[in-house]
Every structure is written in C-alpha cells, then in structure tokens.
Amino acid sequence: MPYTALVGGVAVLPDRLLEDAIVVCTKNKITSITQGRKAPRTAEIIDVGGAYISPGFIDIHVHGGSGADFMDGTPQAVRSACRAHGRHGTTTIFPTTTTGSRKQISDMLDACAQVKREKGVPNLAGVHLYGPYFAEDKVGCHSLAGRRSPSPDEYNRYFETGLIKIATCAAELSGAEAFYKAARRRRCLITCGHSNATWTEMQAAFRVGMRHVDHFWCAMSSVPSLRKRCDVPMQGSMAEYVLMHQRMSTEVIADGYHLAPELLEFAYRMLGPDRLCLVTDCNRALDMPPGRYRFGNRRDGSWLESDGHVGWAPDRTSLASSVVGMDHMVRHMKKTTSATLPEVIRMASLTPAKLTGIANRRGSLETGKHADLLVLSRQLKVQRVFIGGQELAI
Ligand SMILES: [Zn+2]
Numbered sequence: 001m002p003y004t005a006l007v008g009g010v011a012v013l014p015d016r017l018l019e020d021a022i023v024v025c026t027k028n029k030i031t032s033i034t035q036g037r038k039a040p041r042t043a044e045i046i047d048v049g050g051a052y053i054s055p056g057f058i059d060i061h062v063h064g065g066s067g068a069d070f071m072d073g074t075p076q077a078v079r080s081a082c083r084a085h086g087r088h089g090t091t092t093i094f095p096t097t098t099t100g101s102r103k104q105i106s107d108m109l110d111a112c113a114q115v116k117r118e119k120g121v122p123n124l125a126g127v128h129l130y131g132p133y134f135a136e137d138k139v140g141c142h143s144l145a146g147r148r149s150p151s152p153d154e155y156n157r158y159f160e161t162g163l164i165k166i167a168t169c170a171a172e173l174s175g176a177e178a179f180y181k182a183a184r185r186r187r188c189l190i191t192c193g194h195s196n197a198t199w200t201e202m203q204a205a206f207r208v209g210m211r212h213v214d215h216f217w218c219a220m221s222s223v224p225s226l227r228k229r230c231d232v233p234m235q236g237s238m239a240e241y242v243l244m245h246q247r248m249s250t251e252v253i254a255d256g257y258h259l260a261p262e263l264l265e266f267a268y269r270m271l272g273p274d275r276l277c278l279v280t281d282c283n284r285a286l287d288m289p290p291g292r293y294r295f296g297n298r299r300d301g302s303w304l305e306s307d308g309h310v311g312w313a314p315d316r317t318s319l320a321s322s323v324v325g326m327d328h329m330v331r332h333m334k335k336t337t338s339a340t341l342p343e344v345i346r347m348a349s350l351t352p353a354k355l356t357g358i359a360n361r362r363g364s365l366e367t368g369k370h371a372d373l374l375v376l377s378r379q380l381k382v383q384r385v386f387i388g389g390q391e392l393a394i
C-alpha cells in the first residue's frame with residue numbers, strides 16, 4: 001500500500017498546534033497523525049520544512065474565479081472556478097447560485113453534476129442554492145431581474161438533482177416557509193439571506209429549520225432598516241437574532257474591505273469559532289486583472305468592477321463581493337483578530353464541514369478522514385495542496 005508522510009511541520013489540529021507532526025496518508029485517507037521524527041519506512045516522505053500542515057479549506061459561499069462564474073453554466077466554467085479556488089487552499093467547495101433564470105440555474109446544476117465526478121478539482125460537496133429567492137430591497141449586487149419568490153414547481157426540480165446541500169431564501173418572502181420545509185426534507189443547511197426579515201419572521205423561519213445567515217452585516221436586516229420597514233417600536237433584526245440564538249450560525253467576508261477589523265473581532269468574540277464560518281463570496285475576478293466583470297451569468301449578469309482587491313458596483317457606492325481566495329481570508333482574520341491559528345483554520349474548515357453535515361469525512365486533520373491537506377508557509381501562504389491525497393498542481 002503506498003504511503004505518503006508529511007513530516008517536519010506543525011499540524012493545525014482543531015484545538016491546538018502539534019509541533020514535529022507526522023501526517024501519514026494511505027490512498028485518499030489520513031491514517032495517522034503523530035509527533036516525532038520517524039515516518040513509516042515504506043512511506044514517500046514529504047518534508048515540509050517547518051511549515052504548517054493544515055486541513056484543506058471548505059467554502060460554503062463562492063460564485064466563481066479565474067474569469068468564470070458558476071452561473072455561466074458550463075462544465076468548463078465550473079472546472080476553472082473550482083481549480084482557481086483549489087490553488088488558494090479550498091479543497092471542498094459549494095458552488096453558489098446567483099439570481100438568474102430557471103434555465104441558468106438548471107444549467108449550472110448540470111455542469112456541477114458533471115464536474116463533481118472529475119478528478120483534479122476540489123471536492124464538489126454540493127451546490128449552494130443561494131439566488132434567486134432574495135428580498136427585492138436586499139438584492140445587493142445581484143441582478144434584480146433574476147430575483148423572485150420561491151415556488152415549489154421550480155425549487156423541487158433543483159432539489160430532485162440531489163445536489164443542493166445549502167438552501168437560501170429571504171424569510172419574509174411568500175412561500176419561504178414551504179421552501180424551508182422542502183430544504184429540511186433534503187437535509188440542507190438552511191439559510192436566510194439577502195433579507196430584510198424581522199425578528200418574528202426569523203422566529204417563524206427557525207421553527208421550520210432555518211439555522212444560518214449569510215455574510216453577516218451585508219445585505220441583511222438591521223434595527224435601522226426595520227425601523228424604515230415597520231416603524232416603532234424598533235425591532236430586533238437578523239443580526240440580533242443570530243447573536244442571541246446559540247443554534248444559529250453565520251459567516252463573514254474577511255477580505256479587509258467588507259468589514260473593519262473591529263467587526264471581525266466582534267463576530268469572533270460574540271459567536272465563537274464554532275458558529276462563525278469564513279467564506280470567500282468570491283466572484284469571477286479572482287486571479288484576474290482589475291476591470292469590469294459580470295456577476296452571475298456571463299451574458300446577462302449584473303456588472304461589477306474589480307480594483308484588484310474587492311468588487312464594486314459600477315457606481316462605486318457599494319461593494320459587490322470579493323475577489324480573493326480563502327487563504328487571504330485566513331491570513332486577514334489571523335492578522336486582525338485575537339482568534340488563534342487553530343480557531344481561524346477551524347472557521348474555514350471544520351465549522352463549515354459540521355454545518356453542512358460532512359464533518360465525519362472532511363474538515364480536520366483526523367485519522368480516517370479524507371487526506372485534504374495544505375502546506376502553508378509561516379506567513380500562511382499556500383505552498384502545496386492535496387485533495388484526497390492527490391497533489392493539485394498550483
Ligand atoms: Zn450575498
């Protein structure tokens with residue numbers, strides 16, 4: 001049996017760092033994690049020279065990269081976006097839909113189904129059905145034309161593919177409750193997103209399985225936004241609802257442009273690393289020169305401008321998702337918050353794995369789990385990527 005042993009590094013375990021670690025993989029699984037200097041004699045030895053050995057990252061909210069958006073709906077687009085994120089350390093990915101037509105979403109699902117069977121790409125663990133069920137006043141950078149309320153004859157088709165593992169809908173839309181129930185039957189992580197929901201609407205959604213809110217503070221309700229919608233007395237918003245309920249989780253775009261350091265620290269301290277995920281929410285401009293790009297489908301998606309650091313709406317008055325990979329989010333979170341390295345990595349691996357029900361197979365360095373591993377420099381730059389034990393060319 002061929003063994004590979006990563007030696008001479010610091011393993012990032014969920015709760016601590018393990019110096020002088022030896023991580024042994026057989027075929028596609030991790031078979032042992034020990035400390036010391038001796039690897040199995042028959043193993044192919046990879047000396048990582050003092051670098052970190054980290055679990056691969058898991059991104060539950062990501063739109064594209066390398067010039068491609070998942071909503072382009074072709075296997076080639078899905079492949080190149082997935083590969084681009086692989087180079088930034090994402091070994092498990094949930095391609096995410098935007099607002100768009102039924103045909104565009106179906107094409108996207110078909111393309112994902114095809115690429116899911118391929119090797120040499122990050123593990124495509126499922127699709128995040130994100131658009132089109134957004135609130136009209138909270139579409140953000142998504143095209144308004146492709147937004148609508150949920151209808152069973154539409155979403156049941158998507159659920160029937162078996163690919164949807166994360167399902168988003170704004171809680172205040174008519175039909176939201178039936179949507180959440182259908183998603184719960186499919187055992188999805190159910191999220192309320194692009195929403196101006198009130199406390200009462202969140203309560204109703206929670207009762208039928210909603211447990212997660214997308215990019216915290218972005219395109220979601222706040223006390224002031226609800227005052228406009230419902231007047232006084234001022235009402236609790238999605239933010240307070242998440243903060244107050246232990247069973248609710250959320251995510252942040254930690255690219256340094258969406259949220260100031262104090263908000264990242266606040267989210268980390270209030271929620272802790274087991275209720276907070278790092279996501280990229282990255283669009284097609286990842287690893288592309290600054291310029292104008294479509295968000296969503298390449299023919300009729302809305303326009304965004306990348307300045308090379310972040311995406312902007314064309315008038316530059318609001319942000320339009322990120323243009324960087326998960327490695328950037330991890331570095332930024334580590335640099336600007338008091339979270340420890342195991343905690344930061346956990347927010348990008350084990351926490352999203354648990355929320356999406358794949359933590360028995362992925363998300364941490366643990367015997368028996370898939371050998372989805374990263375070698376990260378001391379500055380947390382991606383040096384090598386292994387997916388199921390196979391090294392990805394980066
Ligand atoms: Zn969004």
Ligand SMILES: [Zn+2]
Binds near residue numbers: 061062063096281321
């Ligand atoms: Zn998004």
